[in-house]
Amino acid sequence: MEKLIALLVAAPLLGAAVLLCGGRLLDRVGHWLGTLLAAASFAVAVVLFTDMLGKDAEDRSLHQHLFRWIPVEGFQADVAFQLDQLSMTFVLLITSVGTLIHLYSVGYMEHDERRRRFFGYLNLFLAAMLLLVLADNYLLLYVGWEGVGLASYLLIGFWQHKPSAATAAKKAFLVNRVGDMGLSIAIMLMFTTFGTFAFGPVLGAAEETGEGKLTAIGLMLLLAACGKSAQVPLQSWLGDAMEGPTPVSALIHAATMVTAGVYLIVRSGEIFNAAPDAQLAVTVVGAVTLLFGAIVGCAKDDIKKALAGSTMSQIGYMILAAGLGPIGYVFAIMHLVTHGFFKAGLFLGAGSVMHGMNDEVDMRKYGGLRKYMPVTFVTFGLGYLAIIGFPGLSGFFSKDKIIEAAFAKGGAEGWILGSVALLGAAITAYYMTRVMLLTFFGEERWRHRATASPEEPGAEPAAETRGGPGGHAEPHPHESPASMTIPMVLLAVGSVFAGGFFSIGDRFVHWLEPVTHHDHGDSPLSAATVTGATVVVLVVGVTLAWFQYGRRPVPVVAPRGSLLTRAARRDLLQDDFNHVVLVRGGEHLTRSLVYVDHTLVDGVVNGTAASVGGLSGRLRKLQNGYARSYAVSMFGGVAVLIAATLLMRAV
């Protein structure tokens, strides 16, 4: 049975290779080939899953060793897979949502002339993501980790002729690279500490290791998770990543890739369990991000960016739960799965709305769409109810458990984290109700007004090849084709029932327990109290939003807003900070270094050579422009020599 594991990765990888290297001949069938291979991977996953269910909980873990990858003295890196309950959960989520989104894209990208390449990239993403969750060591995980980063880069920048898309793609890759530094350093630390970076030996030996080392490893892993999962302070790329086609936002930037950070932390549970300081840092990052994302989500008028803020915030919940240790691991993953369903569904719904609205993204130019897009309305509505935690739906079960777990952490810490989680739930209810009301209810604000044309930045440029003359005219909202609505319906089913299904008899807890272990903690509040509080804050959030956006007409042009609103529209000024400090500062640094290299370093070395070797005549002829700086150069040369000698002495 373990021989099948490699097939999971191989099927989409083959698809990527064929679609990207194959010529135009494949243009007509490429998208179906890609979808088929994604479905094949899902089928293999189902087979492996049924097989796994037939075994005892304790020996469900499968291993497959393919080959020795980097054989160097003392350094062993293998291409080997490990499929346990945690990986299996991810594999099912990735392949099922992935296949649905492939199907959706067949319709969504129908008129794009580069559709074959799009499916090639999607397949590449699936292969890398599966590699990430199936690897049995951190270095191979790193390959998948950067592989999904590459796929994300290619897909965010899919419409490369749009400068904003190209910039967003580059930004995503760069910010992620900062996180990757963390993962690199963590692996190096593991190597020097344990002599290996395979999961089994490292996690097995974690308890016997000094806490300092483990804290360092844990913090580096957290840095990596912040990059990939868009957590503060490395969250700035996710909003811009919405430049990519909407199916990409659904699959990569909502359901799967951005949750890789949660996987990394839960997978490394033994390290974090023995490093309380690192755990504390994880919970702080999660708590800060869940508020940060929620606040940003309240202020955005772009439907995708509002959802991106929400994604950030929901992943904040997962990271928070993962930071709680064995109390929270299971619930982090459970929320991850339910979130995968409802957030993918919400994004696909947003894409369907844009599809029917000439690719307009500004919610202030929507309104009253429920009549025109009934299927989209219902599926989006169910996703909405799920994410705000409406009792009985998926999000209710998973989020409620996280809030309970946060209180169960105990002490002042527990109270603070629990309150933040509750506050976040209220804001979630508020901003999602806002999205819902702006889009599907109220006046039809798109009447008698041309939407963004493809020439204007801001429109998703699929319109360029799709809309034709319609791009400038008043939109005619209409329901999307079946290839798009079917995935939405299926995801809505998941959004409604998954949470309840997982909670019957705590089956999700029992399923993951052998891998992540589970601890009930010691909550100062009863479960019923927490649930009650969750429902109360939900009602408060919804009511507030209704007073603001449901009762009153919505202005088409956004009002100036309070200081907080304006800051939140600009991602709480974090981008401005980055721009001033990193971009501008970096530009000045590189420019001055170019100058220094050209004049000083060159001059000093030439000057030294001239003074030592008597080559001055030749050199002066070459660069008479710098002849006067020779005195300076020689002085500098002497200084460097002295410094070098001192350095040698010192060491």
Place this chain on the structure above:
Amino acid sequence: MSFPLLTATAVVPAVGAIATAAVPAARRTAAKWLALLFSLATLALAVAVLVRFDPDGDRYQLTESHSWIADFGVRYELGVDGIAVSLIALTALLLPFIILAGWHDADPLETTSSRWRPTQGFFALILAVEAMVILSFEATDVFLFYIFFEAMLIPMYFLIGGFGDRAHAGSDENATAQRSYAAVKFLLYNLAGGLIMLAAVIGLYVVAGNFSLQEIAQARADGSLDMATNTERLLFLGFFFAFAVKAPLWPLHTWLPNAMGEATAPIAVLITAVVDKVGTFAMLRFCLQLFPEASKWATPAIVVLALISIIYGALLAVGQRDIKRLVAYASISHFGFIVLGIFAMTSQGQSGATLYMVNHGLSTAALMLVAGFLISRRGSRLIADYGGVQKVAPVLAGTFLVGGLATLSLPGLAPFVSEFLVLVGAFARYPVAGVVATLGIVLAALYTLVLYQRTMTGPVKPELAKMPDLRVRELAVVAPLIALLIGLGVYPKPVADLVNPAVEHTMSDVQKKDPEPEVEAAK
């Protein structure tokens, strides 16, 4: 006596150089094919070396030894270890691609006959460089090595100065002036390094009484040749200086951007992917073996210089406006990694450094040659003159991106393996150095992706609207390189197996052991 395979591997390109130069002026195409044929024959011989070499056998194999200048104990001594074999294979592999990529670089300009450039000479010089590079990888006599190490400057000088890029932003005369400046600068820097090395070579003879690498290393190892601490250090510095110029290491690097900027793209590849490798190779072979104590003494300073190279080269690459100069500064950053790996003195670091030499050759060749194809279409090296290329030439853009991703060491491509080994190896010995070097991976992403964004994405520049995509000849150059980058990224074992035993020898030369992990992990 068995067939002198190593000599043959160097003689074939040398003969090829002479034969190509002798082709009559009018038959340029014949000269090109002849050069290509000889480079392929050399490749075949290099493959034979690869096959005959037994990684787990003696340290030096396929040895040849003849008396040459008996009075001074200079011998014609050749021999290869796993490191040399892999670099010879790299050289022989890249040469046909360099020739093929430069197929039209030395064609006469149609306009004036006075600007006619001798095609034959161009290809003959390339083959001459190949012969000398291969011999410097093979020589185990210090003096013999020195001769070829220096002699290759001459053909390189003419290749840089005589066959510059046609595509240049400035006027023609200005271009010629800049080109000869670059060529002279290249020559002076390397000559200066060579002169200092010559002094050290003579000094070594005075101390040791002969030039044989194996004999001296043996005598040093068993204690029969004792050097005073200061003597050893001085000799080490003399050798190292020459290699650091060639490698090039900060602050001796400034000749490289000029040379790579002015030379045509294939010659730029020849410089950075092939010729410069002799510098880092020689650090491993000569500095560590002949002067183990001095090497350890100088290590902290060299590690600092390597780190400066990594960060400084990458930052300068970010600030470049010229595509080829950008790649040159990226190479400086990469050479910093190689030197860091060598002087980390760990198995992972040195194996990584050797793999890095091979992989950097492949990745830079891929990136630079595609850049050359791009430049030849537009006639400009300036990044600002491009934009939106992926829309008109998607294959060119795609291969350029793969080359760039290899340059930023994306996992799955060959350079990742070597870069990570270097980082781990450095980290194990000097954690701070490992962390600082890791910053380089962020900067590498920055300069590569900025370059890609500015040239390939965005709206199509009107001048580029009719740009043709890659031609068959160009694709034949790029596709195998990309296949190798992927192949060695997924399965680097063959090269690693070749290199590992040689690295173990070097490690025992300097009497260094790898740091032990702190916790014995439960297996």
